[in-house]
Amino acid sequence: MATTLNTIVNTSLWSMVTIFICLLSGPTQSGERVPAPIINTPTNVEGCIRPTEFMRRNHMHLLTHKRDKTLRQGIRTKDASLSACVDCHADKKADGSFIPVNAPGQFCSVCHEYTAVKLDCFECHRTTPDLDLGTTQAVNPQNKILVTGDTEIHKLLNYLNEVQ
Amino acid sequence: MVNHSHDKNFIDTNRREFLKKAGIGVSTIALGSGVTLFAYPHAAARAPNEPASASVRWAMLIDVNKCTPECTACVTACSKENGWKPDGDPRTDAQWIRKLEIKQPDIGYQASFPMMCQHCESPPCVDVCPTGASFKRADGIVLVDKHSCIGCRYCMVACPYNARSFIHEPLNDQRAHAPRGKGTVESCTLCVHRVDKGVEPACVESCENDGKGALIFGDLNDENSEISIRVAKFATRQIREDLELNPGVRYQNL
Amino acid sequence: MARTNYSTLKTVGRAFDLSMVIHAAVIVVGLAAVWHMEHYGHIVTGMSNKIVWGMPHVFAIFLIIAASGALNVASISSVFSKKPYKPFARLSGLLALSLLIGGLSVLVLDLGRPDRLIIAMTTYNFKSIFAWNIFLYTGFMAIVVIYLYTMMAKYKNRFTPPVGFLAFVWRLVLTAGTGSIFGFIVARSAYDSALFAPLFIASSFVYGLAFTVVILKIVQQSSQSTIVSTEMISRFRNLLMTFTASVLLITIIFHLTKLYATQYHPLEEFLLAGNNIYTLIFWAGQIFVGTITPIFLMVIWHKSININKLAWISGLLLLGGIAQIYVILIGGQAYPIELFPGMEISSSFQDGEIVSYTPSLPEILLGLSGISIAMLLSGILLRIMPFLPKSVTA
Numbered sequence: 020m021a022t023t024l025n026t027i028v029n030t031s032l033w034s035m036v037t038i039f040i041c042l043l044s045g046p047t048q049s050g051e052r053v054p055a056p057i058i059n060t061p062t063n064v065e066g067c068i069r070p071t072e073f074m075r076r077n078h079m080h081l082l083t084h085k086r087d088k089t090l091r092q093g094i095r096t097k098d099a100s101l102s103a104c105v106d107c108h109a110d111k112k113a114d115g116s117f118i119p120v121n122a123p124g125q126f127c128s129v130c131h132e133y134t135a136v137k138l139d140c141f142e143c144h145r146t147t148p149d150l151d152l153g154t155t156q157a158v159n160p161q162n163k164i165l166v167t168g169d170t171e172i173h174k175l176l177n178y179l180n181e182v183q
Numbered sequence: 184m185v186n187h188s189h190d191k192n193f194i195d196t197n198r199r200e201f202l203k204k205a206g207i208g209v210s211t212i213a214l215g216s217g218v219t220l221f222a223y224p225h226a227a228a229r230a231p232n233e234p235a236s237a238s239v240r241w242a243m244l245i246d247v248n249k250c251t252p253e254c255t256a257c258v259t260a261c262s263k264e265n266g267w268k269p270d271g272d273p274r275t276d277a278q279w280i281r282k283l284e285i286k287q288p289d290i291g292y293q294a295s296f297p298m299m300c301q302h303c304e305s306p307p308c309v310d311v312c313p314t315g316a317s318f319k320r321a322d323g324i325v326l327v328d329k330h331s332c333i334g335c336r337y338c339m340v341a342c343p344y345n346a347r348s349f350i351h352e353p354l355n356d357q358r359a360h361a362p363r364g365k366g367t368v369e370s371c372t373l374c375v376h377r378v379d380k381g382v383e384p385a386c387v388e389s390c391e392n393d394g395k396g397a398l399i400f401g402d403l404n405d406e407n408s409e410i411s412i413r414v415a416k417f418a419t420r421q422i423r424e425d426l427e428l429n430p431g432v433r434y435q436n437l
Numbered sequence: 438m439a440r441t442n443y444s445t446l447k448t449v450g451r452a453f454d455l456s457m458v459i460h461a462a463v464i465v466v467g468l469a470a471v472w473h474m475e476h477y478g479h480i481v482t483g484m485s486n487k488i489v490w491g492m493p494h495v496f497a498i499f500l501i502i503a504a505s506g507a508l509n510v511a512s513i514s515s516v517f518s519k520k521p522y523k524p525f526a527r528l529s530g531l532l533a534l535s536l537l538i539g540g541l542s543v544l545v546l547d548l549g550r551p552d553r554l555i556i557a558m559t560t561y562n563f564k565s566i567f568a569w570n571i572f573l574y575t576g577f578m579a580i581v582v583i584y585l586y587t588m589m590a591k592y593k594n595r596f597t598p599p600v601g602f603l604a605f606v607w608r609l610v611l612t613a614g615t616g617s618i619f620g621f622i623v624a625r626s627a628y629d630s631a632l633f634a635p636l637f638i639a640s641s642f643v644y645g646l647a648f649t650v651v652i653l654k655i656v657q658q659s660s661q662s663t664i665v666s667t668e669m670i671s672r673f674r675n676l677l678m679t680f681t682a683s684v685l686l687i688t689i690i691f692h693l694t695k696l697y698a699t700q701y702h703p704l705e706e707f708l709l710a711g712n713n714i715y716t717l718i719f720w721a722g723q724i725f726v727g728t729i730t731p732i733f734l735m736v737i738w739h740k741s742i743n744i745n746k747l748a749w750i751s752g753l754l755l756l757g758g759i760a761q762i763y764v765i766l767i768g769g770q771a772y773p774i775e776l777f778p779g780m781e782i783s784s785s786f787q788d789g790e791i792v793s794y795t796p797s798l799p800e801i802l803l804g805l806s807g808i809s810i811a812m813l814l815s816g817i818l819l820r821i822m823p824f825l826p827k828s829v830t831a
Contacts, residue, residue: 086330087328090326090328091328092234092235093229093322094231095379105359139552142364142366143329143354143364143367144362145356145357145358145359146355148359149358149359149360152359152360273786273787274485274787275479275485275486276486276785278486278785278786281785281786283782283784285777285780287779287781288780298776298788307622307624309562309564310565312567313557313561313562313565313568314556314557314560314568315560315561331556332549333549333550333553333554333556333557334549334550335549335567337567337618339486339489340624340625340770341624343623343776344774345774345786345788348486348786349486351480352477353478365549366548367549422777423776
């Protein structure tokens with residue numbers, strides 16, 4: 020009786036392991052992959068505080084470093100400001116209102132959803148430019164207009180916005 | 184580790200900084216006489232990339248005689264500036280500043296005045312915070328570092344002034360200069376985002392413009408500032424001074 | 438004297454397994470409550486800006502204090518070399534560990550940002566007694582595991598006395614630290630007292646031993662065997678009597694001292710003679726149910742004491758313990774901070790008011806699940822490892 024039980028347990032464990040390994044290799048075997056993210060970057064502006072390649076790899080280090088400088092030492096240059104990032108990278112809807120920068124398909128989410136890294140910043144930080152700040156905060160005038168919709172007209176409009 | 188040195192794509196921010204400062208200069212003049220008392224070269228000269236320094240001790244003086252019970256200009260201004268608003272439940276609403284009414288039972292004396300984080304020199308909230316999220320900046324402003332705050336609320340137990348409140352719900356319409364989020368503790372920041380740019384806190388400004396002129400803000404380490412002159416000349420006190428926390432907020436005629 | 442053999446718990450009947458399933462269910466429901474609180478924010482609880490620590494913290498502190506006291510039996514055998522207690526040392530260590538894990542789980546799950554636990558465990562402000570406690574709790578868990586190892590591993594018993602001594606001292610520091618969470622608060626008149634540290638130490642002795650007796654009763658009942666001799670019961674009874682009396686003594690000293698100072702008269706009136714729930718829970722819960730009745734029963738049952746009677750007494754002591762923590766924690770927060778002594782104050786932030794607190798269902802479930810975590814963990818470990826003494830000399 021003990022050996023039958025042993026056999027049953029062993030068989031089920033090994034089959035579970037095999038199925039698991041098959042599932043893991045499934046997507047690569049069949050050639051399907053999650054499409055790479057497409058990021059909308061603002062155009063015609065003076066540029067980001069660092070080159071794109073640098074930002075792709077290191078924006079999290081900048082954020083971790085600079086947030087302490089701003090909070091604990093009161094250093095408030097654009098180089099150390101998360102809201103300055105939001106000002107440039109937030110897109111607008113057709114009616115001119117801003118889309119939250121962490122909404123699905125928007126600047127931060129595009130990569131973060133792809134990499135499955137949860138964003139914590141926007142639990143507290145504002146997700147759109149704060150227009151009530153007047154002269155003390157400049158808003159990127161070139162925020163692209165993003166038209167939401169799936170028809171060919173919408174895709175054409177967005178394509179035209181991209182190439183401008 | 185990551186090398187943060189600027190490369191040939193260095194962005195020249197000098198022009199932008201100049202425009203900002205010019206804009207601030209214009210708006211400072213436009214804001215009224217109260218601000219010019221504060222806009223000493225010493226106080227407003229801190230550049231955005233200079234850290235706060237201990238040579239400054241920011242403080243506030245509240246003249247209780249000038250406050251009236253009906254006036255809540257400071258509370259309204261703070262809530263607008265920092266993006267918090269009462270939701271109808273005093274138990275869980277955010278409270279950065281509130282009007283306190285006191286009454287002496289047998290004698291009948293009554294007074295009304297604002298109460299906010301007192302920005303103590305030896306803050307109990309800073310002592311008890313397990314992660315060091317509650318901290319005192321070099322220039323005396325007591326803040327909550329919401330990157331490290333775990334929401335344990337021990338600072339709320341420890342504050343002798345009940346100055347802190349806890350965010351009980353998810354938020355999404357914060358002001359850009361005042362991040363606030365569910366599960367962390369917050370309190371009056373002495374409008375640190377304005378102070379760092381050489382502008383006085385919103386409550387002080389609104390008291391001058393819409394209120395009774397009861398609030399003064401300035402640098403206690405600068406013997407020529409109006410606040411220093413006044414606290415040297417008139418009798419002022421701190422609330423619960425027996426605890427010897429040396430708060431930065433002082434009250435006159437209380 | 439016969440050598441003690443240890444064994445795992447061998448239960449008779451289904452009742453024990455059923456209780457484990459119930460505990461697991463309570464834990465699942467508690468976790469669902471945690472998800473609810475974390476997702477919607479603390480607005481769904483009864484806690485507020487004035488009562489910032491509520492029902493979950495009552496249970497958490499109760500369990501943590503009990504955990505420290507549960508190690509008492511082991512300490513008496515290892516540090517004070519009282520041989521009759523030795524067979525129960527392993528169980529004592531196990532209970533200390535599982536009660537602490539239960540209490541800490543509740544504490545951690547009620548944080549506003551429980552996802553930041555890593556920050557809490559790696560960033561310390563060492564002026565904060567809370568930070569010290571995090572360090573002390575995790576250290577205590579490690580030390581108890583090592584202590585159990587020295588007791589249960591072959592040829593390692595010679596390390597038991599030094600490790601036992603370290604555990605004993607660590608425990609006293611830990612419990613004093615837990616009391617000092619309140620004792621160091623200058624802001625509130627109900628706290629701010631050096632007596633909280635010894636009060637919590639004395640209370641830990643009561644709760645810890647009471648839990649041990651209850652567990653022993655459950656173990657004996659489920660296994661239909663006797664592992665505690667009548668003489669041991671008598672020793673446990675004497676200890677409980679001493680510990681309960683010492684808690685009462687410290688409580689009396691605390692209140693008498695506050696009563697002597699005129700400035701604390703409104704506070705003492707609120708706590709001891711107020712028209713509120715805290716006065717009720719203090720007198721009916723802590724004093725009557727938790728102190729007077731157990732002492733009375735221990736006196737009249739002095740000669741006829743057995744495990745059943747002692748288990749009932751322990752149950753009363755535990756209920757009294759929860760009442761004690763409730764009054765300290767919630768009552769202390771409900772009493773308004775006196776910004777201007779002698780003056781009436783009011784504001785939009787409930788200044789000057791005695792605030793009310795109604796625990797919500799998620800909070801109570803979270804608190805209860807702490808006890809279930811402790812019981813489930815103990816139950817599983819008792820089943821798989823030899824903690825229980827098999828034969829004991831009378």
